[in-house]
Amino acid sequence: MIPEVLSAVSSEKGLLTQIYTDLAKPGVSQVGSALGSVLGLGNTLLIPITLLNEKGRCVLQKNMESYKEQLKNETQDTIAEVPPEVGVPILEKLTYVTNDEISDLYVNLLAKASTHKNNDLAHPAFTKVIDSLSPDEAKILKALYGKNSVPFVDFIVSNQDGTYRTLSMSVTSIPSFVELQSAGNIRAYLSNLESLGILNARRDIWSTDDSVYEQLDASYRPSGVTLSSGQKQNYNKGVFEVTDFGKLFIIACCRKLNA
Incomplete structure (x- = not known):
C-alpha cells in the first residue's frame, strides 16, 4: 500500500470519506488498504462525479457497505491490494447496479480480490461474465x-x-x-x-x-x-x-x- 494514496482517498475530500461517514468503523480501514491504489487512479474519476447524483451515492454506499461487512474481520496482514483490472470495472458497476442478485456477484468478487488468500480466484474476465448475466441466471449459478x-x-x-x-x-x-x-x-x-x-x-x-x-x-x-x-x-x-x-x-x- 502506498501511504500517500491511502491518505488521499481518506482525506476530507477523499472517496472513502464520501462513502463512509465514520472512517473508524470496523472494516473501513481494510477497504482503504484494499482499494487505496485503485481509488487513487485517474481513470476512476468517474466515481466522484457519480457521487454528485443522490441516487448514485445511495447505490454505491449500499454496495460498499456490503463489501465492508465482508472485510471487517480481516486483519491488515491478510488484506491484498485489488488489481486495477478487477477493481476499476467493479467499482464503476457498483455505482448503478441495484439488483441484489447481480450486485452480490460484484461485491463477492471484489472481496475475494481483496485478500491474499483468495485474490488468485479473481479472474479479470469474471466482471464481463457478470455483465452478461440476468438476475435469474445469477440465482441459478x-x-x-x-x-x-x-x-x-x-x-x-x-x-x-x-x-x-x-x-x-x-x-x-x-x-x-x-x-x-x-x-x-x-x-x-x-x-x-x-x-x-x-x-x-x-x-x-x-x-x-x-x-x-x-x-x-x-x-x-x-x-x-x-x-x-x-x-x-x-x-x-x-x-x-x-x-x-x-x-x-x-x-x-x-x-x-x-x-
Whole structure:
C-alpha cells in the first residue's frame, strides 16, 4: 500500500470519506488498504462525479457497505491490494447496479480480490461474465455451488426405424429448486451460461442415477402428444457439466468471503 494514496482517498475530500461517514468503523480501514491504489487512479474519476447524483451515492454506499461487512474481520496482514483490472470495472458497476442478485456477484468478487488468500480466484474476465448475466441466471449459478453437473432430458417421439423428432430439449429440474422470476426463459438462461463458458451440454454422457431422469420424465413429460402407429414418447439423457472456468467463477463470485 502506498501511504500517500491511502491518505488521499481518506482525506476530507477523499472517496472513502464520501462513502463512509465514520472512517473508524470496523472494516473501513481494510477497504482503504484494499482499494487505496485503485481509488487513487485517474481513470476512476468517474466515481466522484457519480457521487454528485443522490441516487448514485445511495447505490454505491449500499454496495460498499456490503463489501465492508465482508472485510471487517480481516486483519491488515491478510488484506491484498485489488488489481486495477478487477477493481476499476467493479467499482464503476457498483455505482448503478441495484439488483441484489447481480450486485452480490460484484461485491463477492471484489472481496475475494481483496485478500491474499483468495485474490488468485479473481479472474479479470469474471466482471464481463457478470455483465452478461440476468438476475435469474445469477440465482441459478448460486444454486450450482458445489455441483459438478445437472442432469437433463430431451423429450422425443421415436419411430420404429430409429428416427425421432424432438418435443423439448434440455429439460432440467432447476425450476424446482431455484425460484426464478421468469421460469419460462430457462432454456435461454442455460444457453447463455453455455455461451459464457460456465456450462457445457453433454449428450454423450449422463448420470449413473437413472432415477433423476425418471423423475424428470414424471414431472415434465409433455402432455397431449398425438402418436402415430409404431411411435413412442420417450426421452434422451444428458448432463450440463459445470466447466472448470464455471467452477472458479462460482467460487469467486457466488459465495461471500470465508462463507
